[in-house]
Amino acid sequence: MNEANDTQDDELLSRYLDDELEAAEADRLTERLAREPALARRLESLRGADDATRALFARLDELPLPSGVTEMLTADEPRAPATVVPIRRPFAPRLVELSLALATSLAHVFGRYADRLLEGPGSAPGAADTLAAGTVPAGSALHALLEEQPSGASVTLADGTRGSVRLTFADADGNWCRQLDLENARRNVNALACRRDDRWQTEFLAFGEPAGGAYQPASAPAVAAALASLLGDGAVLGADEEAAVLAADWMKKQ
Amino acid sequence: MNKQQGRSFAARRQELVGILPNLRRFALSLAGNLADADDLLQSTVERVLERGLPDTAELLPWTLKVCRNLWIDEIRARKVRSRAAADPALADEQVLEGEADAEGKLALREAEAALAGLPEEQRAVLLLVAVEGYSYRDAAELLDTPIGTVMSRLARARAALAKELGPADAAGGRDG
DSSP: OOHHHHHHHHHHHHHHHTTOSOHHHHHHHHHHHHHOHHHHHHHHHHHHHHHHHHHHHHHHTTSOOOHHHHHHHHSOOTTOOSSOOOOOOOOOHHHHHHHHHHHHHHHHHHHHHHHHHHSOSSSSOOHHHHHHTSBOOTTSHHHHHHHHOOTTOEEEOTTSOEEEEEEEEEBTTSOEEEEEEEEOSSOEEEEEEEEETTEEEEEEEEEEOOOTTSOOOSOHHHHHHHHHHHBOSSOOOOHHHHHHHHHTTTOOOO | OGGGGOSOHHHHHHHHHHHHHHHHHHHHHHHSSHHHHHHHHHHHHHHHHHHOOOTTSOHHHHHHHHHHHHHHHHHHHHOOOOOGGGSOOSSSTTSOGGGOOHHHHHHHHHHHHHHHTSOHHHHHHHIIIIITOOOHHHHHHHHTOOHHHHHHHHHHHHHHHHHHHSOHHHHSOSOO
């Protein structure tokens, strides 16, 4: 077999892998594969190249997005008015897609970190475990963080976890939501929690590794997708707007 | 005149978030290393947010084209083309350390180096077809290339990767 034939066969096998052969061509190739072991090995070799490529690109989703990109996608709308009132909107079909993507990301994140999630620091549940429970108990340090602290303030919770709120916004139904970071020596958590019926409920959790002070979310695209899917048509609150909401004890936007 | 800006900023932003993973993979396939890919990703997002897209355009293909055009402009303007092999990114410590076993990490490094050694146009077509699942016709349209070229580039890309990654007896011809 010469080089030209090898090249021809590679194209044929490549089209076979991509399901781009006509039915008759595919039948002829299937017959050849059955009687030419070298050709069958070559097919597996090319398939292996695809597998390696997919594995490599899949890793990309685990790396944090450039901060410039996340800032652009969570920034206030250009020339937005100073006071932004979220507008109620009907449930959009687009959100179904985002939610599906989010569910996939979450399954991925939890699949990878389930073991760590279960290893709490000692026998008492830590702040991250409290978040994972769904509803943040009133009276807990985490509840106080969400309820009382302005964005940017960092507090140390009872289990040694450092916690801070990143930003505050209203969802499409006018419920107040906050993005927060928790970090201790073993893990960090990026979470979104919304205040519904006077209780803070976890909407999203992603677990990552602490990185020497630099926050590295486990799945930055998933965090960004979760934020965008919750964010109403309004914008993230500025410091003054947030202070007013805190002072009004989280009176729901109408 | 403003069909290009027919969608609101908020709507564009939400839609863009949904396609960021695809866009970033495509940027990496063009750039060949993470640093340039993320610069390209950022420029693309910025461009689409600023200028929007026609109401009739589908977001993902349109955005990928914007990304490709920006990359070509970058090459023409700055002549910057670096190889991921010289700046490994995906297989190194930026990936969550505890999750990567040594063998898997090594395999990733090899794959990354092999992929970085491919010509940019082969990487792009391999990403679109083998990873993103585009048909040859759609990949050809997106890359503004004849279908026959897509076909031959794919075969060459796979053959080159198989040679780099496969066992010695799978690397060359098939007679032995």
